[in-house]
Amino acid sequence: MLVSRSISMWSLPAIGCWYPCAFARFRVFCASSQLPLPPKDETLRTIHNSGVIACLRASSAELAMSAACAALNGGISVLEIVMSTPGVLEVLQQLLQDYPTKTLGVGTVLNIKDAKNAVKAGAKFLMSPTMVKGIIMGDIEGEFLYIPGVMTPTEVLTAYESGSEIVKVYPVSALGGIKYISALKKPFPHISMVASQGITIESTGDYIRQGASSVVLSDAIFNKEFMDKKNFDGIFQLSKLAASQAMEALEW
Template sequence: MATTSNSFCSPPLTRLPLTELARPLPHRMRVRCFSSSPLSRFDAGRTLAQIQNSGVIACLRANSPELAMEAARAALGAGVSVLEIVMSTPGVLEVLEQLVLDYPAAVLGVGTVLNVKDASIAMSVGARFLMSPAIVEGIMADVQNSNVLYIPGVMTPNEILLAYNAGAKIVKVYPVSALGGVNYISAIQKPFSHIPMVASQGIAIESTDAYIAQGASAVVLSEAIFNSEAMSQHNFDLIYELAKKASLLGSEAVDRKKRWMRQTCLQRGVSTSH
């Protein structure tokens, strides 16, 4: 039987009850400045470093704000440090705003951002990163002078280079499974080893190590963590367990890669002080 145990959850909401999240807030309430909040201490470079150290971006889509909130809390409580909520999730901006308050150390962002308006509102409620399935030039331009990291979606070598030259600090290779999975990351990373890449779409938790070993900075895990059956049954204990496994495997994969790189540098007589 499915369970809704909240033993792993954070303290209860401090601002908006879940029932209120289902109602769109007035625009003037949604768009507010975070410049004086703890969020202001973050910048795109630090967000990028935290994504690379995590190795995993948990990608959440839900059909209600209540479900999104509980699933997010299960994943964050299990150790996930980077969470993306898909823009099509009802109440996504209000959910994000509350999570930013409840989990100030977490790297929280919005995915499938397709236009400048949505990007702007997401940034105003505390998104530390934005992710798109393609390159949205307007978003790229808007984030240049902000503390928010933009991760555009790319598929071909030309798109990777185009995004990088336009200012992207990291790109999302999407849809990676359809392109060849680990083998594609391994091949495409070689001429662009200076460009951090996130592998996204159809990745299993068990494949995390292989993707990171072959050049990905991190992987996006969606249904692998937020299992569709668990979501429909509100089985947050299962989501917690999947998130815990993903977080652990991601950290281990990143640590292995770092050790390998240090060893390789030492063998070649290259300093690793940087």
């Protein structure tokens, strides 16, 4: 319980922001601890320790499955499958069987019904482009992490005060990109933020160094041309590069 309480009380990126060495030691302590964490806290820790959430949307369940496997085999540890993907819940369940150590969730969740179905299928986290009231108010049974979408400082604080341990800043590139994350972290160093929308693999490290706990990479990993041509080796290579870039930034 001590480790779990530490994660909820302290923002890992905030510690790193003020004292990088302390951040590094805290991360090592969390990773090496023998005390088991509740599933929700374990998911949060994995997101912090990975630096990248790969966001997958596909035109078919078969394409989603193959692309997801390529990304996970390439080193991605946190994968979000967009709710609009055909057969999303069946794909999720199969991936949970094939990759039990990975952290898999469902994104673009816009209503309670979809949220309940995703959690029932085994999603470890749910992500939305906004704050879905019923989810954030705890109207769904099950152990999962909810990452609501926020845009303004008011929304950041509202989500945090409603119980969110981490928020998704969206659409970040339209709001100013890296500079916007840096500006938001100044009044809210204690709130974990995921940067989402329009982020490239090359800019991943800069987002993390400016305070983002993690970044969402969609087309940067699941390149549209690669998806169309079913170039899964290309997706594998992009995943490997993205994971490497994130690790370098987190070690910094």
